Amino acid sequence: MKPQTLYRIVADAEAVTWALLILGMILKYTDVTEVGVTIAGPLHGLAFLTFVTVTALVWVNNRWSAARGLTGLASSVIPFCTIPFERNCYRTGHLDGSWREDNPVLAPVTRNPKATTGVLAGVIIVVFAVLMLIGGPFG
Template identity: 55%
Template sequence: MTPLKIYRTTAIIEAVTWGLLILGMVLKYTGVTESGVSAAGPVHGLAFLAFVVVTILVWMNNRWSAGQGLLGLFSAVIPFATVPFEQAVARRGGLDGGWRTDVGADAPVRDRILAVLVGRPYASAGVLAVAVLVVFGTLLVVGPPFG
């Protein structure tokens, strides 16, 4: 899966889960039901964390500037902003190319780490998924961000 395809997919999933969470909040605060937030909240939290991980990987791989990378991370905080951000970055060529797996021994450590991660996509996806789930589980134990 190319950086463009995985970034686009996670941006869309993150935006859709924002919509589900907002719908759940509308249902909760209009007195209809609280189950929408109970269901959509964790799903959105997981999508948010996945988007953050993918943003960091693509940021490193495609050598985005610090400003562009931080803006990518910030786009997940604003409802539905991940999709327009992804589209803007794609238009400017920021998602072009494949994963950089061929780096020399003299490459910076971050490039060598990235090459290992993207060179073994299934193992890396498993490790990153476990890491996201551990963070997700910890956050579930801690509780919701605003009471």
């Protein structure tokens, strides 16, 4: 899967989980039910961690400037901003190309994408589990 495809999927997923979380918060704070936040909160947390990880990988792979990379990371904090950020990167060619193998930092990652996906998924899940044990951002 090319960086462009992966980035679009993860950016869209992060935005969708924002919508679910906001809906859950509306239901919670209007005393309807807390189940929306209970479900959407962890989903969004996982999508957020995944987006941040993929942003860092694409930033290095596609040789983004510091400003673009930091803007990408910041876009995950503001609801729904991952979509316009990803679309802008696509339109301006910042998502073009494949995974590079000429970078000594990325070469081990790009040579074996299945193993890398497994390792990164494992790391994200461990970080997610630790954060869930600690508690939500406002809990």
